[in-house]
Amino acid sequence: MKIVEDKDIVIVGGGICGLATALALHRKGKKSMVLERSETLRATGVGIIMQPNGWRALDHLGVASKLRQTSIAVPSGHFISVDDGKRHDLSLGKGELRCLKRMDLVEALAEPLPANTVHFGCHVMSIKLDPITSYPILKLQDGSIIKAKVVIGCDGVNSIISKFLDVDAPKLFSRCATRGFTWYERGHDFGNKFHIYGKDDVQLGQLPITNNLVYWFLTRTLTSQDSGSSKKDPTFIKETSLEALKGFPEEVMEMINNSEAKSLYLTELRYHRPWEMVRAEFRRGRVAVAGDAMHTMCPFISQGGGTSLEDAVVLARCLSNANDPQNALHLYVKERRMRVFWLSLQTYLIGLTVDSTSKLKKVLGNIILFLIFGGQNSHTDYDCGRL
Template sequence: MNISKIDYEIAIVGGGICGLATALALHRKGLRSVVLERAESLRATGAAIGVWTNGWRALDQLGVGPMLRQKAMLIRGSREMSVDGKTIHVIPNGKEEHRCLKRSDLIEALAHGLPPQTIRFGFRIVSVEIDQLTSFPVLNLHNGGVIRAKVVLGCDGVSSIVAKSFGLKPPRISPIIERRGLTTYPKGHGFSNEFIRITEKCLLVGIVPIDDKLVFWFIDRPRLPRDSRVSREPEVLKEAMVEEMKDFPAEITEMVKNSDLDSLSYTQIRYRAPWDLLLARFRIATMTVAGDAMHVMGPFLGQGGSAGLEDAIVLARCLAKEICLDQSSNDRNLRIRFEFGLDNYIKERKTRILMLSTTTYLVGLMLGTSSTAKMLLILAIVRIFFGNPFSHAQYDCGHL
């Protein structure tokens, strides 16, 4: 491989929540980066995302918190209900901030804060390697193009090419599937500002209002053999969900029937098990991973996206600190600084990610069991080792 000029100092692979947040965090620290996104435009698959106190802290550091708060009402607690409308229990959110954001609002707010030309669409990375002569990373594109950068940050999601190049195992497949969507009520939805959960047999339905007229909902159940034969076309998805929800109250089935077709999605849940994270290596030369590429987790705590926002803040802070310390143009010194910055990022994130992934894993196990004894045992373990039910949301990733 010939030595050629570096195209970019910092290249971020993937323009999802974590990639855009990382570019914005770097920008706010005065560091230029480029986001290489395989799609032709910004994508916001998955309708909406629950964001807790920790995520709002990160969004405030990125300067987009106040604007996004205008778009999502405060959720004051969660209500567990039976299918016949009885409340089983209510958990108030107390002092925690919980709002549900439309994914498109979040993605657009992050992208809007970036300098022009930061995001490059249609750049699909197919492999990553380290230049033997310079020790800097090289990204190979689907069209045969090559991009050289001094630092590569893999924010390319659950099927990350960057993580694969480190030898990270592919994420595990959970037996749970989730369908999600948005329903607009032009005259107002009438739901209270709570996260409602209704379980009937193997079906779990979650409902969270975004504002007075828009509601986000999801439907979870174990994957069935027939799922591989069912089309993911929105009309077909909708019909199948309505059929499955025959026993649910009319207002809930109506909500799904009247959902916005282009908001519907189907996801097979994937996760990195806590023990896989414990043993994983997250840096090679000046490359690392963040967001789902590093720590994809089940949706049971609604923390995957917020954890990616925290990664962005810590990553930018650690890199900026090292760059400020070395203004020389000596590539070797700079490489050592970058490696040190990335190691500090990984050190800071590893404990948090392990705690979050373990809690999520245990909560997932608890939701999936029909045995009360097993459920109580898991609950006791979570309480003893991970503290109060909101400890995951109370984390503070600090200033940029």
Template sequence: MEAAEDVVIVGAGLAGLAVALGLHRKGVRSLVLESSPSLRASGFAFTTWTNAFRALDALGVGDKIRRQHQQALRVMASSTGEIVQEVDLTQQGKRGPNEIRCVRRDLLLQALEEELPRGAIRYSSRIVSIEEEDGNGDKVLQLTDGSVIRAKVLVGCDGVNSVVAKWLGLATPSYSGRSAARGFARYPDGHGFEPKFLQFVGHGFRSGMLPCNDTDIYWFFTWTPSENDKGVDESAAKMKQFVLAKLRGSNKVPAEALAAIDRSEMSDVLAAPLRFRSPLSLATASIARGSACVAGDALHPMTPDLGQGGCSALEDGVVLARCLGDALLPPPGSGSGSGRGKEDRVQAALREYAWIRRWRSVELVATSYTVGFVQQSDSAVVSFLRDRLLSGVLARRLLKMADYDCGTLESY
């Protein structure tokens, strides 16, 4: 069986659904191919900063997500557990008020999916191969079920192991030397935690905990694995005990925080290696070639130390939908509605998208890696500088990276 589509998006994660919804808002139909049988919400939740909410507002779902999640303060702690820097997010940034919420990934994916027309997502659809036809540049996608789809435009939003990124020739993401565990604690009668982001750094790890709403608490733990850590990810019980032992060793982690980890559920992947795409390779990578491009983790996998992985994926979605939508639906009377003129506009639009997102991606990946190194280090010198001098600098850097506006879905 063979079908033809104007725009095919690979992956129904944050980036893929953001691109699809952005195009829908612009009046452009797309087809999203998702390899799993339903929406996947791995990782439970993610820190959602001001820049992400600007993207969600552009997509028309920002207020819905705000109603479901608490506004939080960010609290940075040293390795001793003492607060060294607290940032009041009611203060104004250069582009308006700051905003941070811990957003449940399932609720956000559902909100994006619900705004799409029926049939926009095709589940259980995994790509086996990609070929490009000579002459018209169509992408021929072979799927595991034997079906074939011809796409005029191909957008890879298929994660860190992206098939589309590999086809474009992007460098394989590098292992950072660190791993991460994540958990989610539910308190049906209310957890009683203040709406703050608690963070514990040093001693060779970085950990954070923050409420999504009145009943849900999300936490993460990143560390550098050693030979002694083998087997800690064999079960959720072992993983939790490993995390608890590390946190107890830092002496000052509050008892209620430890209790939340102890009662939490964990994702199917108990511990995952943290990978990133080298900023140097991103500076010259083929983000877009012809009528194909990548977005989200397929473009800029990064360590989670800025909390910007999901946020930047939403930015990608809005920018790409605006560029591509304007190319596919030119203003009335402008001509070149089909054929070579349309193909040229699409390629120019993807080049514009690549230019906008390349340097933002380079900065995010490089800053995230650096922040993670400083915060997680157990070096006495780095710890002293971090706790005494760098805490304020890091806090301001986090807010600066979040004070970014990807724009609306209207043409500039």
């Protein structure tokens, strides 16, 4: 058994949040160790919509200008009702919206890190506190033990660190999402617009990454067939998507038909209930959580990733400003709690509205959403502040 002692800050999970946290700490001159269970950098899902708050965080992290070169700006869009063909302007909020390739994002976050920061193939199995020092002790799948001064759990939706903190596990939502890329050799005709097509309980979003590459996502009711091994089968994903989109415009069907098999993902949607954001501790001593491990949300407002970047900036700022790490984590949770509560509440209420079969409940739901949140995009105005 290998015992590694005295690691200062250990981050469990090398996804968007874990890498951004390591980078934010690095920018503040603090060393960290990222433990990632995969063998290489990975990204679940192919595209990610980044809104103004996310771009601000990327600016603070010093990687925004590089990422801007990989994708085109999407300033406007339309909601298209498939039944009657009516178009409404989509309200996208003020500021920059672009869709990134997830792999471009994780690579941009990982690249500036010093060598030996990210340790691949390190699956954390458990965490406990040293009974004498109260320092966290991590046990890895290969039997290694790591003693750390601070542990940040960025280990996503099934977080081991959240379980240790007694945060309630995310609930399964009644819908699933399929996502993919379609490459247009001669360029696509969609311009720089975000389109959302809606019919009954099916919604399809489509937006360009470049003039040749389009990201699309589809949400529909989850069925028993969607769990198990079929959700990893590209043929199943394509066929069930085409089935759900019957009656949608021809160019949409063509886009799904021509999508790249390796880009296809089917994901069951999960969410932390908003009141969990108020109730949960999110920190015990020198252990805290960030990203989806703290606030899994259904992707209705496309904020999980952007919010994880905000977490990273705030965490690094708190850890570098406070002398005592426990106080730093306390201040971090205090600063983030209400931000993630409002985002979770908004996605939860949208979920209830989307899920309802009653037209009256949908109208009432939208009125309540408007009364609480005003414009649906006020969440994008947020600035997590400088590092």
